[in-house]
Amino acid sequence: MGKLKDIPKIDRPRERFLEKGSDALSKSELLAILIGSGIKGKNVKQLSKQIIRKFGNKFLDITVNDLLKISGIGKAKALQIVSALSLVKRFYEELGPKDKIVLSAQDAVSLTSEIRDKKKEYLVCLYLNARNALLKKEIISIGTLDKSIIHPREVFGPAVELRAAGIVILHNHPSGNIVPTKQDIEVVNKILEAGKIMGVNVIDFIIVSENDMHSIFIDIQASENKTTLYVSDGVQKSLFDLLETEKPVYKINVKKIKENYFYIPQIKKNYVQLHNRRYIGSKHKLIKWIFSIINKECEGNSFADIFAGTGVISAIAARHFKKIILNDFLYSNYAIYQAFFGDGAWDKDKINNIIKDYNNIPVEDLEDNYFSNFFGGKYFGYNSSKIIGFIRENIEENKKNLTNREYYILIASLLYAVDKIANTVGHYDAYFKKEHINDYFFMKPIDPIKVNEISIFKEDANLLVRKIKADVVYIDPPYNSRQYSRFYHVLETLTKWDEPKLHGVALKPDPENISDYCKSNAKTRFAELVKDIDARYLVISYNNTYNPKSNSSKNKIPLEKIEKILQEKGKTKVFERNYRHFNAGNTNFNNHKEYLFVTKV
Ligand SMILES: C[S@@+](CC[C@H](N)C(=O)[O-])C[C@H]1O[C@@H](n2cnc3c(N)ncnc32)[C@H](O)[C@@H]1O
Structure with a gap:
């Protein structure tokens, strides 16, 4: 039978727990300690991983019957696990405010918003435990980022003191250009090397500007179009996992990043570009x-x-x-094309002023609307969904005061803002079931593209x-x-804003525009x-x-x-x-x- 003692010593959760504390262990390792032993052909670590994967976020609500369906779990073990959970839940209910959990680059950025518009470069480090709860935030340096100035000691010293399992490093580019510089990449690689030696996960390296951000974690994951969350299957993910080598090196050099963005004439920080959205099959x-x-x-x-x-x-x-000639049968794509490529007249200042007003809506004065009623706390934070629904209704009410092009520019700008904050992997087949949804809405106008002749x-x-x-x-x-x-x-x-009846957990309307190419x-x-x-x-x-x-x-x-x-x-x-x-x-x-x-x- 695969017991904990059969696992090589360095991998044994009990030993690691005693040596480094519970925060150094993943959820499945903690469960392995509770379960104690596995079954023939499946050691205790594999068994607990299987349970964590199977129940995911619903783990806290697991019942004895749920557990009895898993081979290797008998009544005694099931009772042990469910009792432990009940005990934790009781105490947890009596606790005060919850930890700040950093699950994504967006979470990290919102915890360090004060550095976004600084005139000097600030390097800040977030120290996290194995659950990605914030242990400490520390300013490491102020001034130009340079690998010869940033010493790993300054970054990893507090990590050792705090017994942090992982770090997220952020710094601002006062120029507004969030493309990593040669210096940035040298610093990243130096920190990766040191992190590997110190046994501290380097989770992400993020560059922020007043209106933008660039996360290396997202950069690597997005090129594979994977989820960009820092935790998957209950395990803390880091750049080490993504780079997957003994000696991890971030290879994307400045030249390559510039090539990836080669068709953007310049990065316009106050505008949204056509490609700034998540879309399956985007070329x-x-x-x-x-x-x-x-x-x-x-x-x-x-x-x-x-x-x-x-x-x-x-x-x-x-x-x-x-x-x-541009065509797609989706309403939202049509609106986006009209906005970016359309040839109708529009007034730039008018659009900028409307969007400025939209960004200053006092959410506390808003009533619930169609969007917040259905999607609040699900696909979007509750406040954001209230604002989104209000803006969409407002665009419709003011249609007569807008040119056709202005109408679509506002809708497209809203669609891009919505995509940025959606609590999903990028599409709407499901939303993340998490307690803390980013609830920060910010809209930027789209940046139209010049075309000679368009249909x-x-x-x-x-x-x-x-x-x-x-x-x-x-x-x-x-x-x-x-x-x-x-x-x-x-x-x-x-886009349609016809308030359809929505069905199922994913809150979908009746089918429309079903493609034969998918059949x-x-x-x-x-x-x-x-x-x-x-x-x-x-x-x-x-x-x-x-x-x-x-x-x-x-x-x-x-x-x-x-x-x-x-x-x-x-x-x-x-x-x-x-x-x-x-x-x-x-x-x-x-x-x-x-x-x-x-x-x-
Ligand atoms: C693979 S994606 C195209 C990606 C695109 N080349 C890009 O770079 O973003 C396929 C697109 O075809 C659209 N589509 C599917 N069936 C269609 C149909 N019968 N007529 C028109 N558009 C359709 C979908 O809405 C989707 O946007």
Whole structure:
């Protein structure tokens, strides 16, 4: 039987508890001490990990019957665990204010808001225990950040004293540009090296400015489109886990970061850029590769982006093509395109003043509204949801005083602000069940993009292609059964503002804009689409997710089928590259590739 004594000594929770205290142990290790022994084929650590994973946030409400369903847990152990929980709950109820728990970069930033607008650089360290509760916040240095000035002793000294399990380091860039400098990266790597030696988790290194932030933790996780929480499966995550090497080094150098942001002419700190949102399948990080191929393989004056999603592909196409056709069947995407790409008149000062007023709404004077009633304390903090609902209603009430473009600019700015604070992994299939939801609302105006000639549609792509003509048609349909209209329903509801009836735990309205590309007839629809397109070149994005862990991530159209359909239309070339892609946490496989098919009709 897998008892605690069978685990190598350094890994034994009891020894670590006695040596370093309970804060040094993860939840599953603490549970392992309670359980004491495992069963044949499953040691006590594996058994407790399984229990923590299975019950997650509901662990505190676990019952004896729940536990008896787990092989390896008998009546005596189940009673022991449930009694311990009940005891803790009783005392906990009698306690005063709760700990400050730092679960995300946003939490860390809100604890250090005072450094955001400082004229000098402040380096602050948050010391956390294994539950990510704040033990102490300390200013480490004031003045230019320099690896020769920052000594690991200053950062790790308090960590040792406090027996901290992890640290989050933050500093401000008074210039407003949150891209890490060469110095920053040298400091990060020096701290990573020291943290590894000291046995203290380096959880994150964050750069803040008055209106922006850049977290290395989010940066690495987002490039894999994973959750950006500091805790997953009850275990504290750190940069060590993300970099996954014995000697962790943050390799993204300044040049590479600048390349990633290459199409932003300059970082405008007071405005929101088109790509500043979380969106499944966004090609933001693949733009350079995609356009290196389009620019070589295709020519012409017009470009149609018929499954445009975020619209980031069109933003770059607008630099190379005179005429852009943009389409997506979601209401929220349509509003965003009208705002960023529309050609209607708008008054910048008027928009800035309205948004300034929106940012100063006294929440205590607001009444509950549709948005706060449904989403407050779930997808958003309660106060934020009250403000969001109020603003959306106010835009509608003032529609007659706004031009069409101004109306969409306000809605799009609100959609981007909402995305920033949503208590989700980035879409709305579920929200985090956590006690403390960030409840800070701040809205920035969107930064419109200049286009020579634009046509914006909100149609089913298969119907649209029968009416339009373009030199290049870019096709980036959904690849799997995940319906975009169901994933982004909160943004759809906010845009339409028709107060629909909402259903289920995820609070979704009745289905609308259900895509055939997410169903088994995707192949047929794709063949029809290709046949009906009037273009000189077709460019298609797809990937090789055919064997994911979760069936809903499985691609609907085989690559061979795509190629066969395209070869019938014209001479087709296939380009591929490795890419770490989005998954909602369930899909994780190596050898992920992105494909780009280019057909010369
Ligand atoms: C893979 S995403 C496109 C991502 C986009 N290229 C980007 O970089 O953001 C697919 C998009 O197609 C849209 N869509 C799905 N089915 C559609 C249909 N039948 N007609 C029009 N749009 C559709 C979805 O709303 C989604 O935004």
